[in-house]
Amino acid sequence: MRLLHTRTYQLETFLGTDIPPYAILSHTWGQDEFVFEDLKVPIADQLDNPKRGLRKVLQSCALAIKDGLDYVWVDTCCIDKSSSAELSEAINSMFAWYRDSSNCYVWLEDVTLGEGAQGRLGDFDASNWFRRGWTLQELIAPHGVAFYDSKWNLIDDRYSLAGRISKLTHIKQEILQRRHKGCEEEKNVLLRIFNEDPRCSSCGGKDNLRFYLWKTPTAARMGWASRRRTCRAEDEAYSLLGLFDVNMPLLYGEGRDKAFRRLIHEMLQHNQADSSILLWQTSPLDSYTNLCLPMDLGPRYFEGGVSSLHLNSMWPKPDLVVNPRGLEVSVWLAPSSAISAAKGAYGSQQIIVSWLFSRRAQGATDPRPWAFSSCLCTRCP
Numbered sequence: 001m002r003l004l005h006t007r008t009y010q011l012e013t014f015l016g017t018d019i020p021p022y023a024i025l026s027h028t029w030g031q032d033e034f035v036f037e038d039l040k041v042p043i044a045d046q047l048d049n050p051k052r053g054l055r056k057v058l059q060s061c062a063l064a065i066k067d068g069l070d071y072v073w074v075d076t077c078c079i080d081k082s083s084s085a086e087l088s089e090a091i092n093s094m095f096a097w098y099r100d101s102s103n104c105y106v107w108l109e110d111v112t113l114g115e116g117a118q119g120r121l122g123d124f125d126a127s128n129w130f131r132r133g134w135t136l137q138e139l140i141a142p143h144g145v146a147f148y149d150s151k152w153n154l155i156d157d158r159y160s161l162a163g164r165i166s167k168l169t170h171i172k173q174e175i176l177q178r179r180h181k182g183c184e185e186e187k188n189v190l191l192r193i194f195n196e197d198p199r200c201s202s203c204g205g206k207d208n209l210r211f212y213l214w215k216t217p218t219a220a221r222m223g224w225a226s227r228r229r230t231c232r233a234e235d236e237a238y239s240l241l242g243l244f245d246v247n248m249p250l251l252y253g254e255g256r257d258k259a260f261r262r263l264i265h266e267m268l269q270h271n272q273a274d275s276s277i278l279l280w281q282t283s284p285l286d287s288y289t290n291l292c293l294p295m296d297l298g299p300r301y302f303e304g305g306v307s308s309l310h311l312n313s314m315w316p317k318p319d320l321v322v323n324p325r326g327l328e329v330s331v332w333l334a335p336s337s338a339i340s341a342a343k344g345a346y347g348s349q350q351i352i353v354s355w356l357f358s359r360r361a362q363g364a365t366d367p368r369p370w371a372f373s374s375c376l377c378t379r380c381p
Contacts, residue, residue, distance in 0.1 A: 001097065002078045003071035006061040009043035011078065012071070022071035023064035024101035026138035026145075027056060028109065028129055029231075033076045056107055059152050067103055088250045095137050095242020099209060104142035106135075111149045121164070124155065130168055133230035133239040140171065141209070141242065143178060170304075171224055175212045213243065218267070219276035222302035234259040236298060244272050260298050268322045275320060278329070 002011045003022050014020070034053035038046075046054060057074050064072045079090045098104060111123040124147075129135050139145065145158035158165065162176040213221065221243055230236050233256035241247065246266040251259070267273035280301040321328040 001073070001093070003073055004057070004061070004078060006064045006070055006072055009061070011039060019100070020071055021069055021102040022073055023060065023067065023069050023103040023105060024098055024142065025056065025060045025072065025074045026098075026104055026106045026129075026135060028132055028135070029076070030109070034074075036077050036080045036082075039077060056109075059107070060105055063105055063152075064103065069102060073097060073101070084250070091238055091250060092241060092247045095141050098138055098141035098242075099143070101142050102144075104138065104145045106138070106145055106147045107150075107152070108147060108155070109150045111155070112151065113149045113153050113155065121155070124161075125164070125168055131228055133225060133228040133236055136169075136225055136228055137239065137242050139165070139169070140175065140213075143209075169224060170220075172216070175216070178209075178212075210245065213245075217276040218244070218273045219279045219302050222277075222299050223304055225299035226301075226303035228299070236260065237263040240299070246270055246272050256298065264297070265322065268320055268327065273320070275329075277320075 001014050001019060003014060003020070004011055030052060032052040034051055034057050038051075038054070043054070043058075047058075050058065053076060057072075057077060060072045060074060064070075075090075075094075080086050106129065108124070108127045108129050110129075111127050114123075139158070147155040147157070147161065149155055155161075159177050162173045165171070165176055166173045222240075225236075225240060225243075228239075230239060232252065234250070234252055234254060236256050237259035238250055240263060244263070244267050246263065248262055248266050251262075254262075264273070264277065267277070280297060281303065
């Protein structure tokens with residue numbers, strides 16, 4: 001891991017776990033970024049007329065110094081993107097790097113603080129930062145996050161803005177505020193923005209981000225990314241590696257669909273996905289194919305996600321098994337000739353509906369389901 005020293009402006013390399021405390025910058029890329037190759041010329045020699053991208057690096061260094069930190073990590077200049085091996089390692093490690101940072105500064109270059117409460121956050125909700133794919137993990141992974149406007153005025157921290165951000169992103173406040181289950185009221189706030197020993201902001205228990213994510217259904221986490229976009233098609237999948245705790249090689253050029261299917265395969269192979277991954281959504285039923293697995297399956301098919309309560313009421317929960325032939329799953333089977341779209345397309349041919357999830361009435365002992373959710377269809381001759 002390369003870190004930029006906040007005073008000497010020199011890159012230093014650290015290996016293994018011997019990494020000093022550091023701040024990290026979250027931002028959206030622009031046209032005039034300060035990249036790794038620009039460091040061939042000492043930063044001190046570029047201060048008279050710094051490019052736009054260098055200014056935010058310098059501002060990050062200034063904030064880190066104020067917070068007592070000697071190092072910062074900025075994705076534009078701390079990764080040698082000419083090396084595919086280094087880029088792959090960095091992307092596979094990025095979630096952990098944000099998680100392990102002491103401070104995370106979010107610079108919203110399209111937000112300017114106005115007068116009064118409404119003016120203060122008037123542009124916040126519309127910021128492009130909330131619609132970029134890579135910034136999802138940058139919002140969730142760090143324990144402490146502070147937001148700054150275009151002029152580097154402090155807007156507020158993630159803890160204080162959790163309610164607003166939750167409405168924008170559909171991410172639960174307990175994740176944004178790092179509250180354990182049951183800690184609904186603020187009892188003893190141990191943390192506001194930054195702390196070297198991350199703990200629950202209410203009860204003081206250890207901050208276990210993986211637990212927060214593990215108890216959130218896979219489909220819900222996919223839903224968080226449903227309205228976010230990336231410049232490169234494959235990054236739609238690669239930007240989710242850390243969120244689902246998987247690693248895989250990067251193959252730029254394979255396309256979005258193959259990249260996403262590889263991601264799903266890795267999630268299933270390493271038990272990082274629950275059965276809600278099968279709860280994709282499609283457009284209104286206008287053809288038989290809409291009931292089948294979309295060929296271009298991606299986060300947008302999980303918009304709205306699925307609640308934990310919804311999953312807990314489902315029975316039975318299908319086990320997912322990956323084998324050389326594909327995915328094995330036990331499902332309910334039911335003949336259906338009443339699906340108008342399918343009947344219109346295939347006449348009187350019988351349609352077998354494979355119900356992926358079934359719901360029983362509360363307290364019912366009859367194993368037969370009374371409601372269904374999500375299905376696959378096959379056509380019988």
